[in-house]
Amino acid sequence: MPELPEVEAARRAVEDHCAGKRILRAVIADDAKVVVGVPPTDFEASLTGKIVVSALRKGKNLWLQLDSPPFPSFQFGMTGAIHIKGVQVTKYKRSVVSDEDEWPSKYSKVFLQLDDGLELSFTDKRRFARVRLLQNPESMPPISELGPDALLEPMLLDEFVNLLSSKSVSIKGLLLDQSYIAGIGNWIADEVLYQARIHPLQVAASLTRDKCEKLLSCIKEVVHYAVGVDADCDRFPIEWLFHFRWGKKPGSVCGKKIEFISAGGRTTAFVPELQKLDHTKASEVSSSRSKRSPLPNRAARKRERVTIDRESEDEEEEEEEKSNIKGKRPIKTAQKSRKSKGVESVVEEKKIETGKRRAKEKTVVKTTRVDIRKKKGKK
Numbered sequence: 001m002p003e004l005p006e007v008e009a010a011r012r013a014v015e016d017h018c019a020g021k022r023i024l025r026a027v028i029a030d031d032a033k034v035v036v037g038v039p040p041t042d043f044e045a046s047l048t049g050k051i052v053v054s055a056l057r058k059g060k061n062l063w064l065q066l067d068s069p070p071f072p073s074f075q076f077g078m079t080g081a082i083h084i085k086g087v088q089v090t091k092y093k094r095s096v097v098s099d100e101d102e103w104p105s106k107y108s109k110v111f112l113q114l115d116d117g118l119e120l121s122f123t124d125k126r127r128f129a130r131v132r133l134l135q136n137p138e139s140m141p142p143i144s145e146l147g148p149d150a151l152l153e154p155m156l157l158d159e160f161v162n163l164l165s166s167k168s169v170s171i172k173g174l175l176l177d178q179s180y181i182a183g184i185g186n187w188i189a190d191e192v193l194y195q196a197r198i199h200p201l202q203v204a205a206s207l208t209r210d211k212c213e214k215l216l217s218c219i220k221e222v223v224h225y226a227v228g229v230d231a232d233c234d235r236f237p238i239e240w241l242f243h244f245r246w247g248k249k250p251g252s253v254c255g256k257k258i259e260f261i262s263a264g265g266r267t268t269a270f271v272p273e274l275q276k277l278d279h280t281k282a283s284e285v286s287s288s289r290s291k292r293s294p295l296p297n298r299a300a301r302k303r304e305r306v307t308i309d310r311e312s313e314d315e316e317e318e319e320e321e322k323s324n325i326k327g328k329r330p331i332k333t334a335q336k337s338r339k340s341k342g343v344e345s346v347v348e349e350k351k352i353e354t355g356k357r358r359a360k361e362k363t364v365v366k367t368t369r370v371d372i373r374k375k376k377g378k379k
Helices: 004-018 040-047 157-165 171-176 186-196 209-228 279-292 298-304 315-321 334-340 343-378
Strands: 023-028 052-058 061-066 071-075 081-084 108-114 119-123 130-134 251-253 256-263 266-270
Touching: 004 052, 004 061, 004 081, 004 209, 023 040, 040 130, 157 209, 171 186, 171 266, 186 209, 186 266
Parallel strands: none
Antiparallel strands: 023 108, 052 061, 061 071, 071 130, 081 119, 108 119, 251 256, 256 266
16 A cells, blocks of 8 residues: 555654664564565664664655664555654555554564654564665665656656657556656556546557646646645545545546456556547557567567566455565466466367367277287287
């Protein structure tokens, strides 16, 4: 769930309440899935006695700038959250750890006590977050692999148009790719596409310049508004799709029906009456590309494949949550995999299987006849 606005609200809260203070005590959870690469005792020793200089963010990643390296970084994942005792940080749509629960929470992965008595905790109930200790977070993965930040490094129109014009993937998938634009997650992508009146499955390269301009404007407006209200979803405009997109329940926004599909590998809410898929433009783009250049080889296709950030999501993505720590889709059974191939593929497979079976039967019959002849010869 935490996307750029939620992480920015956490960053501001940390900087406002923790900057200039010394860390007296650090308690790091013994959870190697979340706390990556450093034993808890070494992590604690690296933080104790250090002064918090500032809090920095890029995309959905936050890190504490201390008076000397290394620095703790937080990749929020699906349910990561910053809590400061006695301070309201932000109000998530579906926060799974409440400030009113026990303190520190049993889901705490990093607990810090500062020299003025203030206490900070980073929690993660579902364990999809990642906490790292880095010498220079901006120059090291995953932060170094991010594209421009949607708030701090807004793209110019020409840059945005050029980016989209070279990508023959769905616009929803491209928006979720953190290597192109950092900070946009599932709810922001759905919101900006709804406001720009663009179908989530529309091929990015097929968008006109006017549509690109509208989409870029919506990204800026939605991100700035959400950040301006500290990601408090109760203060988002009532006409936003945000308020009606959760749980895949039947509903409408401004009198228009909401439907749910899978786009970019994620559950996607959209309004068909307003967001129409232009198949003609998609076909024209595909045709023009095939004329300009041959199909890329497997390695090139793999490089071009959009790497979708699968970290933040709501509760309807329970199956994704149970997948591996890289956030890949759950492994499909052979039966499900066959169903996903479509009717033509299944028919073709059946033909091949039938052909193999018949060939095997002929071989058995032929072998049997030879054996019978041999027995007759012996007699």
